[in-house]
Amino acid sequence: MNSSPSPIRTFTVTNQSVLAIAVPMTLGFVTTPLLGLTDTAVVGRSGSAEALAGLAIAAALFDLLFASLNFLRASTTALVAQAQGRGETGELFAVFWRSIALSIVFGLLILLASPLIIRGGPALMGATEDVQTAAATYIGIRILSAPVTLANFTLLGFVLGRGLGSIGLALQILLNGVNIVMSILLGLTFGYGISGVAWGTVIGETVAMLAGISFIFWRYKSAALPRLTMLTDGAKLLALFRLNRDILIRTFSLITAFTVMTRIGSGFGAVTLAANAVLMNFFMISSFYLDGMATAAEQIVGEAVGARYRPAFTKAVQLTGLWSFGLAVASLGFFLAFGDAIIAFITTAGEVRALAETYLPYAALTALTGALAFQMDGVFIGATWSSEMRNMMILALLGYLASVAMLVPLLGNHGLWMALNVFLALRGLLLLSRLKAKADQTFAESQ
Numbered sequence: 204m205n206s207s208p209s210p211i212r213t214f215t216v217t218n219q220s221v222l223a224i225a226v227p228m229t230l231g232f233v234t235t236p237l238l239g240l241t242d243t244a245v246v247g248r249s250g251s252a253e254a255l256a257g258l259a260i261a262a263a264l265f266d267l268l269f270a271s272l273n274f275l276r277a278s279t280t281a282l283v284a285q286a287q288g289r290g291e292t293g294e295l296f297a298v299f300w301r302s303i304a305l306s307i308v309f310g311l312l313i314l315l316a317s318p319l320i321i322r323g324g325p326a327l328m329g330a331t332e333d334v335q336t337a338a339a340t341y342i343g344i345r346i347l348s349a350p351v352t353l354a355n356f357t358l359l360g361f362v363l364g365r366g367l368g369s370i371g372l373a374l375q376i377l378l379n380g381v382n383i384v385m386s387i388l389l390g391l392t393f394g395y396g397i398s399g400v401a402w403g404t405v406i407g408e409t410v411a412m413l414a415g416i417s418f419i420f421w422r423y424k425s426a427a428l429p430r431l432t433m434l435t436d437g438a439k440l441l442a443l444f445r446l447n448r449d450i451l452i453r454t455f456s457l458i459t460a461f462t463v464m465t466r467i468g469s470g471f472g473a474v475t476l477a478a479n480a481v482l483m484n485f486f487m488i489s490s491f492y493l494d495g496m497a498t499a500a501e502q503i504v505g506e507a508v509g510a511r512y513r514p515a516f517t518k519a520v521q522l523t524g525l526w527s528f529g530l531a532v533a534s535l536g537f538f539l540a541f542g543d544a545i546i547a548f549i550t551t552a553g554e555v556r557a558l559a560e561t562y563l564p565y566a567a568l569t570a571l572t573g574a575l576a577f578q579m580d581g582v583f584i585g586a587t588w589s590s591e592m593r594n595m596m597i598l599a600l601l602g603y604l605a606s607v608a609m610l611v612p613l614l615g616n617h618g619l620w621m622a623l624n625v626f627l628a629l630r631g632l633l634l635l636s637r638l639k640a641k642a643d644q645t646f647a648e649s650q
Contacts, residue, residue, distance in 0.1 A: 212290060216518035220366075221499045221526060227368035229495030231375035236487075240648070241383045242400045245362035245390040254397050257325070257337025264324045264338075265345065267458065268313070270351060274450035275306055275574075278443060278497070281505045281585050283364025288509025292426060297433040301443055302357040310350025317346045337397055344401035348408040355408060356414035366502055371469055382407030415561040428628050442587075449589030453580075453596045460603050460626055464619060467607065471616050477556040479616070481549050482566035485542070489534050489570035493577035496527045500581030508586045516586075520638070524576050531574035555629045557586075562605035565620030572624045575631025584632055588641050595633040602629045 239262065246258045279302040286294040313320075327337035355378065362370045385406045389399030419427050434440075468479045500523040507516035538545070542563045546556050583592040603626035610618030 211512055212288060212499040213512050214510060214515055216503055216507075216515045216522060218502065218522060218526075221522045223546070223642055224363065224366060224499040224606070225492070225495040225501055225523075225526065226367040227372035227495075228363070228498045229492045231372045232491045234375055234379040238379045238382055238386075242386055242390075243405075245386050245400055246397050247509055248391060251334040251592070253331070255338045256334045257339075258341055258397055258400065259413040260325050260334065261338040264320070264342065268320075270458070271451065271454055272309055272353060274300055274447045274454065275353055276360040277450055277501065277584050278302065278446045279357050279360025280364040280501045281446070281587050282443070283361055283585075284366075284502045284505025284585060285509030285587065287365060288506035290510075292470070295361075296423070296427050297431070297436070298358065298364075298443075299361045299427075299437065300429040300433045301440060302360065303442070305447070306353035306357045307350050307359055310353045313346065313349040317343070320346065322388055322548040323608055327537040339341070339527075341397050341401045342605040344398060345404050348405040350411045351408045354412050355415065358387070358412065358419075362415075363498055363502055364505065366506070368499075370418065378407050378411035380407075381410045381483060397438075399547055402425060405564075442523055445452070446587055446589045449593040450584065452593045453589075456596045456600045460600055460623075461609055463604070464623055465606065465613060468616065471509055474552075474554045474558055475616050477550070477552065477555045478562060479619075481555060481559045482562055482620075484549060485545070485563075486537055486569040486573070489531065489573060491575070492530050493527060493570070493573060496523050497577045497581030497584075501585035504582050504585030505587075510647060511646065513642070516642065516646070520578075523581065524575075527578045528571075535567050539564065542567060562616060562620055565617070565624060568628040569627060573631075575635060576627050577631075579631050579634035581637070582638070583641075586641065586645060588637075588645075591637050591641060592634065595637065596630065598633055599626055599629040602626065 214538040226244050229592060242262070243255070244257060246254050261629075279298060286292075287297055320340045321339045324342060325335040351423055355374070359374060361372055362374070382403050384403075386400045386403030389395045389402050390397070391399070391647075395402070462478070469476045500519060503519035503523075504516055507519060508515070543560055546559045546563070550556055550559070580592065583589070604624055606622035606625045607619065612618070614621065
């Protein structure tokens with residue numbers, strides 16, 4: 204992939220080019236929690252605790268399912284950016300349609316498995332019968348949009364790979380905006396409750412997909428038309444599968460780490476578990492802009508690797524690193540100064556607030572310890588160094604589990620939060636340790 208005989212293509216990387224991707228995507232990520240808040244409020248207005256619990260369980264299942272398949276977005280961004288760097292217009296759309304085909308295949312597999320998911324998912328979460336019924340209602344409707352949801356991952360990956368951050372933001376706002384409006388209209392105004400909220404999601408995803416496809420054909424016209432040869436290139440399909448496989452393993456490692464934290468935290472009692480859940484919001488807030496910077500790194504690094512132009516690669520690493528760490532330091536200061544007020548806003552439970560304030564410094568620190576991890580993920584995905592990213596993530600997970608085993612028995616929940624920060628730091632440092640060697644190899648091979 205990186206041994207293309209195409210000539211070196213020079214381009215300039217600036218703060219403006221980094222922020223042109225990072226800022227829109229950060230804003231796009233911020234709209235997602237608003238959707239969850241709206242759905243919860245709509246269903247909560249029904250007065251049914253079972254419906255609210257069912258929504259929470261169903262939403263958690265879909266978060267897990269679709270988070271696992273988000274590699275479709277990341278791999279598309281990386282491969283499109285590299286094709287753009289090489290100046291291969293045909294390959295840009297070949298990557299897009301291969302990823303769309305893969306999205307549809309995964310979506311259809313989810314639909315085939317839907318009876319099992321509808322029956323087994325809520326039951327595995329330990330839900331009561333009434334809660335299972337409510338969750339099954341939501342899942343049975345929302346799962347219909349699985350192929351469309353995954354196609355939207357690919358659409359977002361494509362526009363980001365082209366460096367069109369503002370279009371990515373527009374698609375995210377359209378998706379979440381239509382979803383919110385239709386959830387309120389169907390769930391509250393027309394009184395369909397949890398069913399209306401589920402249909403609101405299906406409609407939002409469908410509208411966004413149609414808008415994204417329309418934009419691509421409007422912008423690129425006949426150049427965007429699919430051809431059968433795009434889907435029959437065995438080497439390119441294999442490369443796509445390998446990249447997606449490695450990103451999937453990396454994602455499962457992340458999920459495992461946070462699942463372990465929740466599981467061990469539950470052993471400390473309901474108050475500690477609730478305090479930890481409140482504090483994870485601090486990490487989530489930081490992840491919005493860290494993910495935005497990682498996306499910028501994916502696109503610019505991918506284009507630099509495709510263009511075989513190391514100065515652009517180096518500049519992309521430097522600038523995304525500076526912005527990530529600068530924002531992380533600012534976040535650390537902000538959270539330490541105003542964290543107590545944020546905790547008080549999130550929860551009114553006195554015991555939970557007091558305990559959350561005790562562990563606040565650890566949660567505030569996650570912005571700083573996670574900055575390098577997010578940035579390096581973006582760099583390695585953009586360069587399609589996926590096997591290295593996978594291996595370093597597995598090592599970081601092992602280090603995290605070892606830290607948990609050592610620190611939790613000695614320090615309890617303090618040790619659990621320390622272990623999380625160790626995990627985040629390890630992710631970044633292990634990838635950083637491989638950066639120069641991989642860059643030397645990649646740009647030497649491309650000369």
